[in-house]
Amino acid sequence: MLQDIVKLGFQITGLILLQFVIFSNINFFGLINPYPYIFLLLLFRLDGSLTTLLFIAFFSGLFLDITLQSHGAHTIALLVTSFVRSSLYQFTIGVNADYASKVWESGAKMGQQTNFLVGLIIIHHLTYFSVIFFSWSALPAILIHTLSSGLFTFLILWLTLMLYQKNR
Amino acid sequence: MQQLINAILRYRNALIFAALLSISFILLNNKSDYHQTQLSQIELWFSGNIFQAQTNVKDYFSLQKDNLKLTQENTLLQQQLLQLRQPQQEPVEKLNFQVLQARVIKASFNQARNMLVLNKGAEDGVTPEMGIMSSEGIVGVTKTAVTHYSSGLSLLHKDLRINAKLKNTNAFGSLFWPGDKPNMMKLTDIATINSISIGDTIVTGGMSNYFPENIPIGKVFNFSILPSKRYYEIDVQLFHNFTTTGNVYLIKNPNKVEIESLN
Numbered sequence: 001m002l003q004d005i006v007k008l009g010f011q012i013t014g015l016i017l018l019q020f021v022i023f024s025n026i027n028f029f030g031l032i033n034p035y036p037y038i039f040l041l042l043l044f045r046l047d048g049s050l051t052t053l054l055f056i057a058f059f060s061g062l063f064l065d066i067t068l069q070s071h072g073a074h075t076i077a078l079l080v081t082s083f084v085r086s087s088l089y090q091f092t093i094g095v096n097a098d099y100a101s102k103v104w105e106s107g108a109k110m111g112q113q114t115n116f117l118v119g120l121i122i123i124h125h126l127t128y129f130s131v132i133f134f135s136w137s138a139l140p141a142i143l144i145h146t147l148s149s150g151l152f153t154f155l156i157l158w159l160t161l162m163l164y165q166k167n168r
Numbered sequence: 169m170q171q172l173i174n175a176i177l178r179y180r181n182a183l184i185f186a187a188l189l190s191i192s193f194i195l196l197n198n199k200s201d202y203h204q205t206q207l208s209q210i211e212l213w214f215s216g217n218i219f220q221a222q223t224n225v226k227d228y229f230s231l232q233k234d235n236l237k238l239t240q241e242n243t244l245l246q247q248q249l250l251q252l253r254q255p256q257q258e259p260v261e262k263l264n265f266q267v268l269q270a271r272v273i274k275a276s277f278n279q280a281r282n283m284l285v286l287n288k289g290a291e292d293g294v295t296p297e298m299g300i301m302s303s304e305g306i307v308g309v310t311k312t313a314v315t316h317y318s319s320g321l322s323l324l325h326k327d328l329r330i331n332a333k334l335k336n337t338n339a340f341g342s343l344f345w346p347g348d349k350p351n352m353m354k355l356t357d358i359a360t361i362n363s364i365s366i367g368d369t370i371v372t373g374g375m376s377n378y379f380p381e382n383i384p385i386g387k388v389f390n391f392s393i394l395p396s397k398r399y400y401e402i403d404v405q406l407f408h409n410f411t412t413t414g415n416v417y418l419i420k421n422p423n424k425v426e427i428e429s430l431n
Binding site: 050051054055058061062065071073074075079080081082131134135 | 180184185188189191192193195196199200202203206417
């Protein structure tokens with residue numbers, strides 16, 4: 001149990017550091033950055049405590065906001081995505097889905113897992129860019145950024161998910 | 169208390185989420201000037217709407233008070249207007265009409281002799297034979313007054329005759345209600361030597377003991393020449409709507425007794 005917590009701690013720290021050091025500096029086409037740190041929402045046990053997840057999301061987001069000067073956008077996006085994760089899991093995998101420890105251990109089809117991943121990415125990116133632009137008039141920009149960064153994030157996370165599937 | 173604790177425990181995740189989200193927004197507000205401006209705009213819109221709704225409710229409950237204040241103001245203005253409507257050569261002190269405000273609480277309009285009941289009486293200074301007018305035009309004449317209420321003859325009363333004139337020619341005649349439509353009266357005794365056209369305004373003449381001169385009554389709706397070829401018979405469309413109740417003003421002519429003593 002303790003080993004799992006320490007492992008999760010290292011994984012989350014690694015993800016946050018990767019985001020801070022590499023992924024936030026890609027600036028593909030001058031504006032596209034992936035946000036694969038949301039993989040921490042897949043690493044955290046699906047049947048784990050939401051309270052713990054909310055605090056992990058808050059402090060991870062806070063660290064990114066302080067280091068990336070994003071003034072709270074990462075915190076808000078991560079909090080919102082964490083809060084809806086459970087409902088999204090039931091929506092995409094199915095209401096009768098058993099809560100497995102991890103999504104790749106749930107026995108759900110690859111398509112269902114992909115839907116869950118896409119849902120998480122859309123909610124996170126939409127919230128993140130909405131907070132960044134914070135204006136109705138910037139709606140087209142919000143959608144463009146969500147789509148472009150989302151595609152990038154999806155590619156990275158989907159490959160990672162596949163990797164986890166193979167190692168299982 | 170136990171239920172409250174249970175409810176808090178049940179919704180603890182939602183509460184924690186709301187608290188952490190609030191902290192994030194505070195962070196956003198404090199750290200970014202752009203977001204601070206945007207958030208203050210949202211706050212202003214939100215608070216503006218709440219205050220507007222609050223004011224609307226408050227205004228609704230103070231309508232009666234506001235109405236009273238407005239009618240008092242109107243009374244004063246009507247009094248000043250009456251002075252202004254009089255010919256300039258008259259000494260002002262002689263035309264000191266007194267104006268009281270009242271409300272018609274009952275009015276009939278479908279009988280031959282229609283009456284009005286007003287919510288002001290002798291205690292408020294109402295006396296018989298005061299002119300009654302609204303902001304649109306004349307309404308009637310008071311008949312009796314008890315302590316808190318008074319009654320009056322509506323203009324739609326077959327026995328009431330009012331001295332009226334054509335505003336543009338000053339040709340005067342007698343206005344009465346034939347007992348037909350509640351918005352139509354007849355003006356007779358206007359000599360045919362005066363020109364007249366449809367739409368001309370009819371106002372009170374200077375020979376009435378009840379009303380000062382130039383108070384609007386109505387407009388010429390139709391007219392014909394009587395067989396004698398000497399007088400017009402004019403249909404007057406009234407300005408005041410007698411089928412509704414509302415605020416009215418009572419006009420007291422302080423010189424009425426003196427004028428009547430000469431007859």
